[in-house]
Amino acid sequence: MSKNTISNSVIRRLPRYYRFLGELEVNGYVRISSRELAEKMGLTASQIRQDFNCFGEFGQQGYGYNVSGLKSEIGRILGLNKISPMILLGAGNLGRAIASHIDFKSKGFELVGIFDTNPTVIGDKIGNLEVSDVAGLDSFCDEIKPQCAILCIPSEAASKEVERLIAKGVKAFWNFTHYDLRINHSDIAVENVHLGDSLATLSYRLNSDGSNC
Amino acid sequence: MSKNTISNSVIRRLPRYYRFLGELEVNGYVRISSRELAEKMGLTASQIRQDFNCFGEFGQQGYGYNVSGLKSEIGRILGLNKISPMILLGAGNLGRAIASHIDFKSKGFELVGIFDTNPTVIGDKIGNLEVSDVAGLDSFCDEIKPQCAILCIPSEAASKEVERLIAKGVKAFWNFTHYDLRINHSDIAVENVHLGDSLATLSYRLNSDGSNC
DNA sequence: TAGATTGTTAATCGATTAACAATC
DNA sequence: TAGATTGTTAATCGATTAACAATC
Numbered sequence: 444m445s446k447n448t449i450s451n452s453v454i455r456r457l458p459r460y461y462r463f464l465g466e467l468e469v470n471g472y473v474r475i476s477s478r479e480l481a482e483k484m485g486l487t488a489s490q491i492r493q494d495f496n497c498f499g500e501f502g503q504q505g506y507g508y509n510v511s512g513l514k515s516e517i518g519r520i521l522g523l524n525k526i527s528p529m530i531l532l533g534a535g536n537l538g539r540a541i542a543s544h545i546d547f548k549s550k551g552f553e554l555v556g557i558f559d560t561n562p563t564v565i566g567d568k569i570g571n572l573e574v575s576d577v578a579g580l581d582s583f584c585d586e587i588k589p590q591c592a593i594l595c596i597p598s599e600a601a602s603k604e605v606e607r608l609i610a611k612g613v614k615a616f617w618n619f620t621h622y623d624l625r626i627n628h629s630d631i632a633v634e635n636v637h638l639g640d641s642l643a644t645l646s647y648r649l650n651s652d653g654s655n656c
Numbered sequence: 657m658s659k660n661t662i663s664n665s666v667i668r669r670l671p672r673y674y675r676f677l678g679e680l681e682v683n684g685y686v687r688i689s690s691r692e693l694a695e696k697m698g699l700t701a702s703q704i705r706q707d708f709n710c711f712g713e714f715g716q717q718g719y720g721y722n723v724s725g726l727k728s729e730i731g732r733i734l735g736l737n738k739i740s741p742m743i744l745l746g747a748g749n750l751g752r753a754i755a756s757h758i759d760f761k762s763k764g765f766e767l768v769g770i771f772d773t774n775p776t777v778i779g780d781k782i783g784n785l786e787v788s789d790v791a792g793l794d795s796f797c798d799e800i801k802p803q804c805a806i807l808c809i810p811s812e813a814a815s816k817e818v819e820r821l822i823a824k825g826v827k828a829f830w831n832f833t834h835y836d837l838r839i840n841h842s843d844i845a846v847e848n849v850h851l852g853d854s855l856a857t858l859s860y861r862l863n864s865d866g867s868n869c
Numbered sequence: 870t871a872g873a874t875t876g877t878t879a880a881t882c883g884a885t886t887a888a889c890a891a892t893c
Numbered sequence: 894t895a896g897a898t899t900g901t902t903a904a905t906c907g908a909t910t911a912a913c914a915a916t917c
Contacts, residue, residue, distance in 0.1 A: 452908065454860055458853035462834065476874060485836070488874090489910050496876060504875040505917040521856050522863030540753030541851070550852055551859030591862060615862040617855060621675065623698070632861035634854055638754070639763055640671035641847055642830060643734050646764030647667055648845035649804060649828040650735030665884065689898060701898090702886050709900060717899040718893040 453494050457521055459484065460494070464514035476507035523551040527615075528587060530556040532604055533595030534564045534574045537619060541593060542569045555587055560600075577604075584611035591615040598622045666707050670734055672697070673707070677727035689720035736764045740828075741800060743769040745817055746808035747777045747787045750832060754806060755782045765804060769796055773813075790817075797824035804828040811835045 463484055467475060477488040484491075495501050495508075501516050502508045518524060529552040531538055538557070547554050557569055558577040567574045575583065583589075592613050594601055601622030608616075615632035616624055624633045676697055680688060690701040697704075708714050708721075714729050715721045731737060742765040744751055751770070760767050770782055771790040780787045788796065796802075805826050807814055814835030821829075828845035829837055837846045 449864075450908070454857055455853075457860065458850070458856035461856070462853075478874080485838075487910060489912090490908090492874095492876065493909080500876065502875050503917060504915070505873045507874065520860065520864075522859040523856065525863060527859070527862060536753040536756040540749040540757075543749040544753075545851060545855060547855075550855040551863070552855065591858070615858055617858050625698075632858060634858040634861065636849070636851065636854055637671070638758060638849065640668075640675075641849055642758060642760075642763040642765065643671035643674070643736065644667055645804070645828055645830050645845060645847040646735040646740070647670065647733065648847065649740060650738060650764070651662075651733075663884070691898080700886060702888090703884090705898095705900065706885080713900065715899050716893060717891070718897045720898065 449497050453497055456486075456494055457517055460491075461514060461517045461521060461523075464510055464517065467510045468514055472510045474507045475510055475513075477502070479507075521551065523549065526551060526553050527591055528553055528555045528589045529591040529593065529617075530554070530558065530580075530583075530589045531593045531595060532558050532577070533593075533597075534559040534561075534567065534569060535595060538593070538595035539569055541595060541619075542572070552591060555589055556583055558583075580604075581607065581611065584608070584613070588612060591617070593617045594620050594622070596620060662710050666710055669699075669707060670730055673704075674727060674730045674734060674736075677723055677730065680723050681727055685723045687720045688723055688726075690715070692720075734764065736762065739764060739766050740804055741766055741768040741802045742804040742806065742830075743767070743771065743793075743796075743802045744806045744808060745771050745790070746806075746810075747772040747774075747780065747782060748808060751806070751808035752782055754808060754832075755785070768800055768802055771796075793817075794820065794824065797821070797826070801825060804830070806830045807833050807835070809833060 463480065477491040480486075481488040481491050492502075495513075498520050499516070501513050526548060529547065531542055531554060534542075534557050538559075542554060542557060554570070554572065557572050557574045558580055559565060559574050560577050565574050565576050590613060592608050592615075594604070594616055596604060598620040601618075601620045605616065605622065605624060605628075609628060609631065616634070618624055618633055618635045619638070621637065624631065624635075676693070690704040693699075694701040694704050705715075708726075711729070711733050714726050739761060742760065744755055744767060747755075747770050751772075755767060755770060767783070767785065770785050770787045771793050772778060772787050773790050777787050778789050803826060805821050805828075807817070807829055809817060811833040814831075814833045818829070818835065818837060818841075822841060822844065829847070831837055831846055831848045832851070834850065837844065837848075
């Protein structure tokens with residue numbers, strides 16, 4: 444169906460292609476050439492064609508790509524058509540924001556549970572979900588079988604929860620902690636979001652632009 | 657002081673080095689070799705030495721690197737010693753979480769203002785700051801001169817606010833919107849955080865691991 | 870058909886890894 | 894001094910860009 448291994452660089456560009464194609468579709472575009480798309484996205488036409496050809500032949504010589512056809516192909520490649528049940532661990536500021544702010548359905552997920560250890564937040568309503576005691580996590584997993592988990596807990600707590608979740612069949616983590624999931628689990632899908640690191644690189648760029656380099 | 661241009665890949669590794677060195681320091685390490693650090697971080701010793709040598713000679717042959725010395729060098733490179741005033745635009749779920757959850761001081765910033773257009777949130781207290789009406793943003797900038805801004809507003813609103821902020825001297829953006837800042841402003845420092853894209857790549861990995869590739 | 874644009878191979882560029890002389 | 898480990902150059906690997914034949 445697809446080439447044996449897709450590079451990380453390509454994978455990271457897929458959601459952006461998907462977004463741009465969605466916008467083009469909304470704006471009434473029926474077809475687009477790699478050259479035109481490249482111009483809009485700030486890429487090269489070569490790169491775009493190379494990227495798409497990792498997954499198949501989606502274009503037509505002399506014509507270009509059908510916008511909505513290509514969009515749905517990329518959506519399918521990203522797995523956005525299969526909705527996977529996902530739980531959130533940690534209902535602090537960040538966890539709450541993620542739960543409320545993210546459009547899970549359009550990204551291939553559905554948030555089905557929120558867990559915390561803090562008695563003062565257990566029972567709180569976030570969206571249409573109630574924060575549950577993490578004590579009930581095992582039985583919840585047995586029943587609902589979530590495939591993915593978001594980690595918005597303190598880094599120190601991550602190791603323990605990750606082990607139990609993997610034991611319960613969780614296959615993918617959206618990791619906001621600094622706990623290094625890949626240490627023991629190369630078979631698990633992990634996407635790290637290190638906000639602090641991200642901000643620190645902005646500090647670098649702010650302080651080194653022009654002047655000292 | 658430093659090589660003319662540092663690659664993006666290197667810059668992205670700096671905050672992680674800084675974190676690991678901090679932990680080593682806390683755990684009483686005085687010196688560490690590139691080999692040992694590589695092992696702990698899951699990198700190669702070569703890469704570590706190459707990375708550090710972009711900025712200077714921080715080690716000593718036959719000895720290795722002094723942990724706290726190296727840590728403070730990297731902190732200095734990241735600009736963490738200079739605290740820059742930063743404002744937040746958008747006090748929705750995400751903006752609130754960022755304001756409350758991030759340790760700005762340790763990342764080289766200080767949050768000095770929060771702005772929103774929504775009358776129902778203006779006046780709210782978030783941490784020790786009150787949400788201000790974005791109508792007062794220009795005069796605030798004239799007085800306080802923030803150098804950086806966090807964009808947690810809808811993408812459609814971004815263009816307008818970015819232009820006014822740049823006109824007021826803002827030099828760096830931590831951008832949570834999909835607005836492409838670099839289109840018109842190559843001289844501005846931008847760090848994009850696209851949470852939706854990040855989640856979509858997790859969907860890809862979940863759905864394509866093992867089975868079809 | 871002629872023009873356009875893909876899919877794909879080849880060339881280039883950049884980043885990572887390996888090797889080793891310098892030196893503490 | 895001998896051993897260890899850096900700083901740095903050379904080799905390799907991977908990703909991006911260029912070129913072009915295939916084809917709609």
